[in-house]
Amino acid sequence: MxxxxxxxxxxxxxxxxxxxxxxxxxxxxKSRLPDPAMWAPMxxxxxxxxxxxxxxxxxxxxxxxxxxxxxxxGYMASGIDDExxxxxxxxxxxxxxxxxxxxxxxxxxxxxxxxxxTRYPSPIVVAPVGGQRSFQSDGEIATARGAKAGSHLMILxxxxxxxxxxxxxxxxxxxxxxxxxxxxxxxxRSMVLRAEKAGCPVVAVTVDRSGGxxxxxxxxxxxxxxxxxxxCHDRSSLAANMKRRSMYEGLDLAGLTHTQSxxxxxxxxxxxRDTTKMxxxxxxxxxxxxxxxxxxxxxxxxxxxNHGARSEDSGRSTIDALPEIVGAVNGRxxxxxxxxxxxxxxxAKALCLGAQAVCVxxxxxxxxxxxxxxxxxxxxxxxxxxxxAIMQQLGAPSVKQLVPAMVRRAT
Numbered sequence: 001m002x003x004x005x006x007x008x009x010x011x012x013x014x015x016x017x018x019x020x021x022x023x024x025x026x027x028x029x030k031s032r033l034p035d036p037a038m039w040a041p042m043x044x045x046x047x048x049x050x051x052x053x054x055x056x057x058x059x060x061x062x063x064x065x066x067x068x069x070x071x072x073x074g075y076m077a078s079g080i081d082d083e084x085x086x087x088x089x090x091x092x093x094x095x096x097x098x099x100x101x102x103x104x105x106x107x108x109x110x111x112x113x114x115x116x117x118t119r120y121p122s123p124i125v126v127a128p129v130g131g132q133r134s135f136q137s138d139g140e141i142a143t144a145r146g147a148k149a150g151s152h153l154m155i156l157x158x159x160x161x162x163x164x165x166x167x168x169x170x171x172x173x174x175x176x177x178x179x180x181x182x183x184x185x186x187x188x189r190s191m192v193l194r195a196e197k198a199g200c201p202v203v204a205v206t207v208d209r210s211g212g213x214x215x216x217x218x219x220x221x222x223x224x225x226x227x228x229x230x231x232c233h234d235r236s237s238l239a240a241n242m243k244r245r246s247m248y249e250g251l252d253l254a255g256l257t258h259t260q261s262x263x264x265x266x267x268x269x270x271x272x273r274d275t276t277k278m279x280x281x282x283x284x285x286x287x288x289x290x291x292x293x294x295x296x297x298x299x300x301x302x303x304x305x306n307h308g309a310r311s312e313d314s315g316r317s318t319i320d321a322l323p324e325i326v327g328a329v330n331g332r333x334x335x336x337x338x339x340x341x342x343x344x345x346x347x348a349k350a351l352c353l354g355a356q357a358v359c360v361x362x363x364x365x366x367x368x369x370x371x372x373x374x375x376x377x378x379x380x381x382x383x384x385x386x387x388x389a390i391m392q393q394l395g396a397p398s399v400k401q402l403v404p405a406m407v408r409r410a411t
Contacts, residue, residue, distance in 0.1 A: 002133060009361070011342050018019075020200075021271060026265070026358035029317035030189065033290045034062065034135070037043060037163070038200075040345070042058065042059070042272045043232065043251075043312075043374050044062045045388070046061070047062055047063050048063060048120055048370075050371070050374075051367065051370075051371050051374045051375050051378035052378065052405050054055060054379075054382060056342075056343075056382060056386075057195070057233045057342055057343075057366065057367070057379050057383065057392055058342065059361040060363070060366035060367045060368045060369075060370045060371075060375055060378075060379060063366075063369070063370035063371070064135065064365070064366045064367075064368075064369030064370045065369075067136075067369050067370060068134070068135050068369040069134075069227060070221040070222070070224045070225040071218070071221055071222045071225040071227075071229070072131075072134040072135060073221060073369070074215075074218040074219075074220070074221030074222060075131070075134065075214045075218050076100075076134075076135065076217075076267065076362060076365055076369075077217055077218075077221075077362075078215040078216065078218040078221075078307040078310065078364060079215070079217065079308075079310060079313065080196065080214060080215060080218065080309065080310060080311065080312060080313040081214050081313040082313055083216075083217070083309065083313065084313050084314075084315040084343040085306055085309035085312070085313050085314055085315055086091060086308075086310075086315065088316060088317040088320070088340075089306070089308070089309055089311075089317045089318065089339045089340025090317055090340050091317075092319050092340075093319055093340070093343075093345070093346050093349060094097070094410070094411050095320075095378070095409060096229065096349050096395060096407050096408070096410065097405050097407070097408050097409075097410050098345065098348065098349065098352075098406055098407060099221060099394075099397075099404070099405065099407065099408055100127075100215060100389070100393050100394050100395060100406075101394060101395030103195065103395075104393060104395035104396075104397065106391070106392040106395060106396070106397050108397065109388050109391050109392055109396075109397050109398070110397065110398040110399070111123065111384070111387060111388060111391065111398075112399070113357055114356075115153060115334060115336075115356060115357050116201070116202060116279055116281075116300060116301060116334060116393065118153075118201070119251070120151060120152065120153050120357075121150070121151050122150060122151070122152055122380075122384055122387075123347065123351060123355075123356070123357040123358055123387075123388070123399055124152055124347065124356070124357070124358060124360060124380060124383050124384065125149075125153045125155065125336065125338075125357050125358065125360070126143060126147045126152050126153065126155065126359070126360065126364060126380075127151060127155055127308075127338050127359035127361035128155040128156060128157035128158075128178035128204070129157055129361050129362075129364075129365055130157040130158070130159025130160065131159055131160075131161055131245075132160070132162075132163075132365070132368060133158075133161040134161075135365055135369040136367050136368045136370055136372050137367055137372075138373065139160075139161045139162055139368075140156065140157075140160050140161060140162040140166075140167050140170075141162050141166060141167065142168045142368060142372045142373040142376060143368055143373075143376050144167045144168075144170035144171040145171070145373050145376075146188035146364065146367070146368075146374075146376025146377040146379075146380065146383055147171055147373075147374045147376070147380070148172045148173070149172050149377045149380075149381075150377070150380045150384060151173075152380060153175075153177065154167075154171055154176070155176040155177070155178050155204055155359065156177055156178060156195075156200075157178050158177075158178055158179055158180040158191065158206075158245075158247055158259075159180070159245055159247075160245065160246055160247060161245065162230060162246055163246040163247065163249075164177060164194060164195050164198040164200065164247065165198045166246075166248075168199055169200050170326075174199045174201050175198055175200060176200060176201070176202040176203070176204055176281075177191075177195035177200040177203050177204070177278075178203075178204045178205075178206060178283065179191060179192060179195075179203050179204065179205045179206065180206055180209065180260050180261075181205065181206075181260065181261040181268065182256060182259055182260065182261060183255075183257050183258045183261055183262075184253075184256055185268075185271070186251075186252065187251055187252075187253065187256065187350050188272075189275055190251050191220055191247050191251075192258055192272065192275060192276050192278070193275070193276065194247070194288065195278070196265050196276050196277065196278050199339060200278060201278060201279060202278055202279045202280075202300070202301075203272070203276060203278045203279070203280055204281045204282075204283045204303060205269065205272070205281070205282055205283060206260065206283045206284055206307075207282050207283065207284040207285070208283070208284025208286075208305065208306065208307050208311045208312075209260035209263045209284075209307065209311055210260065210261070210264065211262060212314075213310065213311060213312070215310070215319055217243070224250060227409050230367050232367070234384065236387060237282050237310065237403050238256055238257065238258075238259070239253035239254065239256045242256065242259065246354040266293065266297050269282075269297060269299070270297070270393060273298065274370060275290070279300035280299055280300050280301075280302035281299065281300055281302065281303060281336075282294050282297070282299055282301070282302050282303070282360055283302075283303040283305050284290070284303070284305045284306070284307060284311070285302045285304055285325060286304065286305075286306060286314075286316065286318070286325075287321075287324070288324045288325060288327065288328035289328075291324075291325045291328035292328045292329075294329075294333070295332050299333065300333060300334075301333050301334045301335070301336065302325060302329065302333065302334075302335050302336070303335075303336045303337065303338060303359065304318050304321055304322050304336070304337040304338070304355070305318060305337070305338045305339055305359075306318055306321075306339050307339070308338070308339050308340070308361050308362060311319070311340065317339070318337050318338065318339040319337070319340070319346070319349065319350060320354075322335070322337050322350060322353050322355060323353050323356065326353060326354030326355070334356040334357075335355055335356060336355060336356055336357045336358070336359055337350050337357075337358055337359070338358065338359035338360070338361060339361075341358050341359075341360050341363075342363060342382075343386055344383060344385070344386025344387035344388070344389060344390045345386070345390050346358075347383065347386075347387050348387060348390045348391065348394065348402060349407055351399055351402040352402045352404055352406045353404060353407060354404070360379075360380075360383065363379050363383070364376045364379045364380060366379065367379035367380075394406055
């Protein structure tokens with residue numbers, strides 16, 4: 001043993017220590033492998049060849065990264081600044097633990113929910129993501145058909161590359177319309193009336209894009225993209241660029257300076273209420289004060305959202321903000337949530353904390369970029385399978401039986 005100790009001392013002082021830390025760990029008697037050991041980690045070099053091979057939604061991301069041009073992938077993947085919020089959206093789920101209940105008959109589980117008067121077989125909602133033909137040639141049409149396979153509610157982005165009429169037809173049911181108000185009321189009004197005419201029952205007004213953003217991941221990946229993009233992007237002016245987006249077609253874009261609005265107030269929402277018969281949901285609420293004002297101003301619902309960490313780098317996740325909003329609303333209007341949801345357990349935690357439904361964005365875009373419509377279908381299917389399984393384990397045969405007592409904060 002004395003010889004062994006002298007050998008370890010020599011090894012620690014030698015250049016080998018810097019180049020062979022693994023050897024030192026093996027020789028150290030107190031060393032051990034991580035517990036649990038990662039015996040079969042995902043190997044990004046072994047990409048899935050079909051959607052059915054996917055074990056979880058993360059299997060689609062490296063395939064999409066391989067298929068999608070760098071700038072387009074960067075647009076989807078990027079957070080803001082240090083991307084603290086992007087990480088928090090995932091890490092904060094680990095701060096919540098589930099409390100399973102036993103001896104409950106869960107041989108049948110009902111995952112259906114009522115959202116603003118319509119019954120859906122799943123609380124998993126397809127969140128609005130713009131420019132989907134950047135990821136796959138069929139874009140929003142493929143997504144709509146993928147959502148149709150599982151009868152999911154779909155929310156269509158203002159920045160869609162397919163018109164609301166086409167998407168509604170592909171979905172086979174009404175979709176919600178997400179609105180970027182722009183700095184021109186006339187543009188917003190025209191979009192809303194078009195969506196209403198197409199049969200959209202709800203407009204989800206984005207309220208969290210009131211300023212600029214430094215999308216560092218996007219900007220760095222853009223530098224690696226060698227394609228000539230002028231044929232798809234007319235950057236001579238904002239109005240010229242947006243004319244290529246379906247919902248801007250035929251609109252007078254003179255004077256358009258921002259696709260979002262930094263001047264939006266509650267007066268805008270009052271004006272919108274007088275313009276449309278659609279229900280109005282606010283997307284991007286994170287503070288209980290604004291949730292209370294939403295109730296007082298007659299809004300029909302809230303989506304707790306930090307825009308997938310694409311608006312500001314506050315460092316606060318939506319799963320952390322959710323209880324605050326649910327408490328302020330106190331059942332007076334429905335609360336949905338998005339940003340960072342990747343697992344059935346993530347969805348279950350949000351439903352336990354009072355969310356009526358959960359909107360998912362990046363995962364189905366990974367599926368779209370990887371395999372088109374079949375990829376979207378499989379991503380949503382995997383999330384449904386995982387949610388069903390955790391509801392069984394929690395002893396909750398229906399969504400209404402997912403209650404706050406089933407979640408505790410880790411210490």
